[in-house]
Amino acid sequence: QWGKFAMTLGQNVLLARLSPLARVYLAITGIGLGAVIPPLFVFTLGSQWLGWVFISFGLIGLSLGVFECTFLNVITPLGPLTKSWAIMGFPAAFFIINVFGFLLLSFGVPVEALFWYIVAGVPVGALVFAKRVVPRVREVSAIVRPREVGEDGKAAPDRTATVYKSILEWR
Numbered sequence: 001q002w003g004k005f006a007m008t009l010g011q012n013v014l015l016a017r018l019s020p021l022a023r024v025y026l027a028i029t030g031i032g033l034g035a036v037i038p039p040l041f042v043f044t045l046g047s048q049w050l051g052w053v054f055i056s057f058g059l060i061g062l063s064l065g066v067f068e069c070t071f072l073n074v075i076t077p078l079g080p081l082t083k084s085w086a087i088m089g090f091p092a093a094f095f096i097i098n099v100f101g102f103l104l105l106s107f108g109v110p111v112e113a114l115f116w117y118i119v120a121g122v123p124v125g126a127l128v129f130a131k132r133v134v135p136r137v138r139e140v141s142a143i144v145r146p147r148e149v150g151e152d153g154k155a156a157p158d159r160t161a162t163v164y165k166s167i168l169e170w171r
Contacts, residue, residue: 003058007065009128016067021134023070025126030063032122039115077140 007014015023037056041047075082101114 003061004065004068007062008069009065011066011070020070020074023066024074024129025062025066027070028122028129030059031067032119032126034059034063035115035119035122039112039119043112043115074137077137078133109135 001139011023015026034056037052037059041049041052072083072086075086097114101117105111105114130163
């Protein structure tokens with residue numbers, strides 16, 4: 001949790017040179033590396049070094065701190081329903097692993113299989129993001145939306161300018 005907290009606050013300083021898209025891919029990579037540590041080093045190679053836990057949790061925590069807010073920011077142009085589904089993804093994944101995954105463990109499936117399932121899901125998620133989400137965000141962000149007009153007849157402040165600017169930086 002400390003890594004997540006630190007990167008949520010510090011990413012704009014530490015990752016200032018990276019575009020929002022690059023930050024999302026960096027976070028996905030960090031989550032993948034953190035997720036592969038337990039099944040590879042502990043279960044497959046048999047290491048008992050306690051440091052793997054801190055490295056794994058650190059990578060995942062730092063990456064989640066970058067991923068959550070950046071990902072939600074960049075999918076905002078796709079609408080509130082898309083954002084709602086994305087927000088529900090975290091608890092849904094937690095539910096799947098902790099209910100169905102542990103149910104499988106009770107039937108004798110080795111715990112390593114559960115870890116490898118999680119590791120396999122990270123690149124699948126990255127691929128879906130790259131092939132389905134990014135093109136749609138670019139398509140939606142290319143649409144020029146008229147500015148709202150307030151009751152006084154003056155143009156309302158452009159609240160979407162920062163979101164569109166960040167999307168345009170993806171190129």
